[in-house]
Amino acid sequence: MAGIGLSLPLKFTHGPTFSSSIPRSSSSRCYSSSVKMTVSVDETKKTFTLQKSEEAFNAAKELMPGGVNSPVRAFRSVGGQPIVIDSVKGSHMWDIDGNEYIDYVGSWGPAIIGHADDEVLAALAETMKKGTSFGAPCLLENILAQMVISAVPSIEMVRFVNSGTEACMGVLRLARAFTCKMKVIKFEGCYHGHADPFLVKAGSGVATLGLPDSPGVPKSATIDTLTSPYNDITAVENLFNTHKGEIAAVILEPVVGNAGFITPKPEFLNFLQKITKENDTLLIFDEVMTGFRLAYGGAQEYFGITPDLTTLGKIIGGGLPVGAYGGRQEIMEMVAPAGPMYQAGTLSGNPLAMTAGIHTLKRLQEPGTYDYLDKVTRQLIEGILDAGKAAGHEICGGHISGMFGFFFTDGPVYNFEDAKKSDTGKFARFYRGMLEEGVYLAPSQFEAGFTGLKHTQEDIQRTIDAAEKVFKNL
Numbered sequence: 001m002a003g004i005g006l007s008l009p010l011k012f013t014h015g016p017t018f019s020s021s022i023p024r025s026s027s028s029r030c031y032s033s034s035v036k037m038t039v040s041v042d043e044t045k046k047t048f049t050l051q052k053s054e055e056a057f058n059a060a061k062e063l064m065p066g067g068v069n070s071p072v073r074a075f076r077s078v079g080g081q082p083i084v085i086d087s088v089k090g091s092h093m094w095d096i097d098g099n100e101y102i103d104y105v106g107s108w109g110p111a112i113i114g115h116a117d118d119e120v121l122a123a124l125a126e127t128m129k130k131g132t133s134f135g136a137p138c139l140l141e142n143i144l145a146q147m148v149i150s151a152v153p154s155i156e157m158v159r160f161v162n163s164g165t166e167a168c169m170g171v172l173r174l175a176r177a178f179t180c181k182m183k184v185i186k187f188e189g190c191y192h193g194h195a196d197p198f199l200v201k202a203g204s205g206v207a208t209l210g211l212p213d214s215p216g217v218p219k220s221a222t223i224d225t226l227t228s229p230y231n232d233i234t235a236v237e238n239l240f241n242t243h244k245g246e247i248a249a250v251i252l253e254p255v256v257g258n259a260g261f262i263t264p265k266p267e268f269l270n271f272l273q274k275i276t277k278e279n280d281t282l283l284i285f286d287e288v289m290t291g292f293r294l295a296y297g298g299a300q301e302y303f304g305i306t307p308d309l310t311t312l313g314k315i316i317g318g319g320l321p322v323g324a325y326g327g328r329q330e331i332m333e334m335v336a337p338a339g340p341m342y343q344a345g346t347l348s349g350n351p352l353a354m355t356a357g358i359h360t361l362k363r364l365q366e367p368g369t370y371d372y373l374d375k376v377t378r379q380l381i382e383g384i385l386d387a388g389k390a391a392g393h394e395i396c397g398g399h400i401s402g403m404f405g406f407f408f409t410d411g412p413v414y415n416f417e418d419a420k421k422s423d424t425g426k427f428a429r430f431y432r433g434m435l436e437e438g439v440y441l442a443p444s445q446f447e448a449g450f451t452g453l454k455h456t457q458e459d460i461q462r463t464i465d466a467a468e469k470v471f472k473n474l
Contacts, residue, residue: 048099048436049097049099050081050083050095050097050099051097052084052095052096052097053081053082053083053084053095053096053097054081056084056096057081057082057084067082068082072442072443072444072447073443075443077424077428077443077444077445077446078427078428078431078432078443078444079428079432080432080435082443083095083097083099083101083435083440084096087116088103088111088115088116089114089115089116090114090115090116090454091103091114091115091452091454091455091456091459092115093115093440099438100438101435101438101439101440102438102439102440102455102459102462102463103115103440104380104439104440104441104442104449104450104451104463105440105441105442105449105450106450106451106452107314107319108289108314108442108450109257109288109289109293109313109314109315109403109450110313110314110315110317110318110319110360111319111450111452112292112293112315112360112364112373112402112450112452112453113318113360113363113364113452113453113454114452114453114454115319115454117318117359117360117363119359119363120318120355120356120359120360123355123356123358123359124352124355124356127140127351127352127355128352130351131351132350132351132352133346133347133350133351133352134350134351135346135347137349138349138351138354140349140351140354140355140358141160141349141354143354143358144160144316144354144357144358144361145158145160147357147358147361148312148316148324148326148361149326151292151296151297151298151361152287152291152297152298152300152301152310152312152326153297153300153301153306154285154300154306154307154308154309154310154326154327154328155310155326155327156326156327156328156329156332157326157327157328157329157332157333158324158325158326158332159324159325159326159332159335159343159348160322160323160324160348160349160353160354161322161323161324161325161343161345161348162321162322162323162345162347162348163193163313163314163321163322163323164192164193164286164288164311164312164313164314164323165192165193165194165195165323166193166323166345167193167288167311167312167313167323167324167325168192168193168195168198168251168286168288168311168325169193169195170325170335170343171251171284171309171311171325171327172184172195172197172198172249172251172284173341173343174309174325174331174332174334174335174341174343175248175249175251175282175284175309176248176249177334177339177340177341178248178282178331178334178341179248179249179280179281179282181245181246181247181248181281182224182246182248183224183225183226183243183246183247183248184197184224184225184226184247184248184249184250184251185226185227185228185236185239185247185249185250185251186198186200186225186226186227186228186250186251186252187227187228187229187230187252187253187256187415188227188228188229188230188259188415188416188417189230189256189258189259189262189415189416189419189446190230190251190252190253190256190258190259190286191253191258191259192251192253192286192311193288194214196217196218196221196222197221197222197224197225198225199214199217199222200222200225200227226239226243226247229415229416229417230252230256230259230262230264230414230415230416231262231264231265231268231414231415232415233267233268233271236250236271236272236275237275240275240279240281244279245279247279247281248281248282249276249281249282249283249284249308249309250272250275250276250281250282250283250284251284251286252272252284252285252286253285253286253287253288253289253290254269254285254286254287254290254298254299254300254303254305255289255290255294255299255400255403256416256448257289257290257403257405257447257448258289258446258447258448259415259416259419259446260405260406260407260413260419260422260445260446260447260448261397261398261399261403261404261405261406261448261449262405262413262414262415262416262418262419263398263400264303265414269303269305270305272305273305273306273307276308282307282308282309282327282331283307283308283309284307284308284309284310284311285298285299285300285307285309285310285311286310286311287299287300287310287311287312287313288311288312288313288314288323289313289403289448290302290403291310291312291313291315291316292312292315292316292361292364293315293373293401293402293403293450294400294401294402294403295370295401296364296365296369296370298310298312302400302401307327308327308328308331309325309326309327309328309331310325310326310327311323311324311325312324312325312326315360316357316360316361317353317354317356317357317360318353318356318357318359318360319356319360320352320353320356320357321347321353322350322353322354322357363453369453370401370402372453373401373402373451373452373453374399374400374401374402376402376451376455376457376460377399377401377402377403377404377451378399379457379460379464380399380404380451380455380460380463380464381397381398381399381404381405381406383460383461383463383464383467384397384406384463384464384467385397385406387464387467387468387471388406388467388471390468390471391468391471391472391474393408393426393471393474394408394409394410394423395407395408395409395410396409396410396411396412396413402450402451402452403448403449403450404448404449404450404451405447405448405449407419407421407422407445408422408423408424408426408427408430408445409421409422409423419445419446422445424445426474427445428445429474430470430471430474431443433466433469433470433473433474434463434466434467434470437466437469437470438462438466439462439463439466439467
């Protein structure tokens with residue numbers, strides 16, 4: 001994405017057919033904006049207000065650190081009053097003040113078939129009758145495991161966990177156990193959860209809060225974490241030369257979503273595969289965001305690069321708390337109880353997450369799914385970029401399938417340093433303006449956006465119209 005406008009051919013082997021009731025929308029680019037908190041959504045709607053959200057948030061600050069349970073929700077980087085959500089359905093969400101929004105966050109990606117899908121909810125209701133957690137094996141684990149293994153090229157065996165962070169913790173321990181090496185290369189701006197070894201130049205929420213790293217992380221936890229700029233082949237070569245025979249793994253987001261939307265240069269992933277093989281190092285794709293979103297088989301299917309190990313996130317649980325890591329059988333058999341590397345979880349593979357995941361992945365297999373996501377997302381991002389440029393703003397961006405992003409800079413954006421050249425103040429103003437126009441984007445310049453199968457053509461056009469209006473007032 002960001003600035004390089006990659007348009008690689010998609011090889012779709014899965015996807016669904018759609019009735020006229022299923023939404024359309026998609027596009028790519030960069031922009032900025034600033035608006036007042038009391039602008040009306042339009043002439044037919046009530047005045048935009050966040051009074052109830054403000055009251056709830058003020059109360060929450062006495063109960064939870066910063067009033068939230070995950071930092072970006074506090075709107076620190078965009079300013080103004082955070083919204084408190086009451087309900088979601090399809091491509092829309094409603095806050096406790098009654099404001100309605102077109103949602104491009106989708107619970108940070110997993111709501112790919114739409115929020116509160118009727119079939120998923122019905123299946124969950126039936127499953128709940130049998131219990132919500134067993135702490136013991138259930139048959140649903142076998143079913144979802146087989147679906148994941150069949151879909152993702154690198155995965156021959158899989159271990160379910162409860163979050164993307166936990167998946168990345170497990171896969172790092174596994175890589176070190178399998179290779180008997182300790183060092184790992186990660187890329188600046190790539191976020192792999194909040195485990196100690198990964199909180200080095202981690203982008204995302206850390207960047208949003210202006211914290212280069214996190215207090216409380218001991219040097220001993222990060223001493224073996226090596227960092228490189230994303231898309232920088234020479235820097236990676238230098239790390240391998242300096243630490244010959246010591247590097248257990250290279251881990252990356254194959255398309256960055258936690259420093260804004262940044263795509264790999266055409267040669268970058270091929271280079272990583274080659275250099276890791278030459279050095280008996282494992283290549284790990286963190287597909288918590290890209291898995292089942294760029295293609296049914298994730299970024300590795302889309303780009304035709306098969307890593308050694310892969311992490312997955314909430315999309316495989318239909319948005320319920322779940323994660324997974326998997327890879328070649330010989331590597332995965334190091335995991336307890338098959339092997340000596342310990343990792344466990346009472347709620348891992350719980351029946352509710354397995355049920356939601358099974359029904360979500362079934363829907364994603366329907367013909368036309370990824371063609372539709374690509375179509376609407378292209379329309380969306382191109383519309384936003386065109387509107388921003390027409391209004392005289394520096395903006396760039398892009399998309400792949402149902403994932404998109406834009407930056408308030410001319411670009412190109414190849415890495416986190418490029419992304420940080422964005423006008424974050426203008427993004428904050430644009431964000432507030434779009435919110436008051438009924439469009440909910442990720443509340444940070446350094447986060448990707450997501451479309452889903454329930455985004456309609458009307459959703460896309462309303463969003464572009466709103467962007468045109470807000471750009472003119474920036």
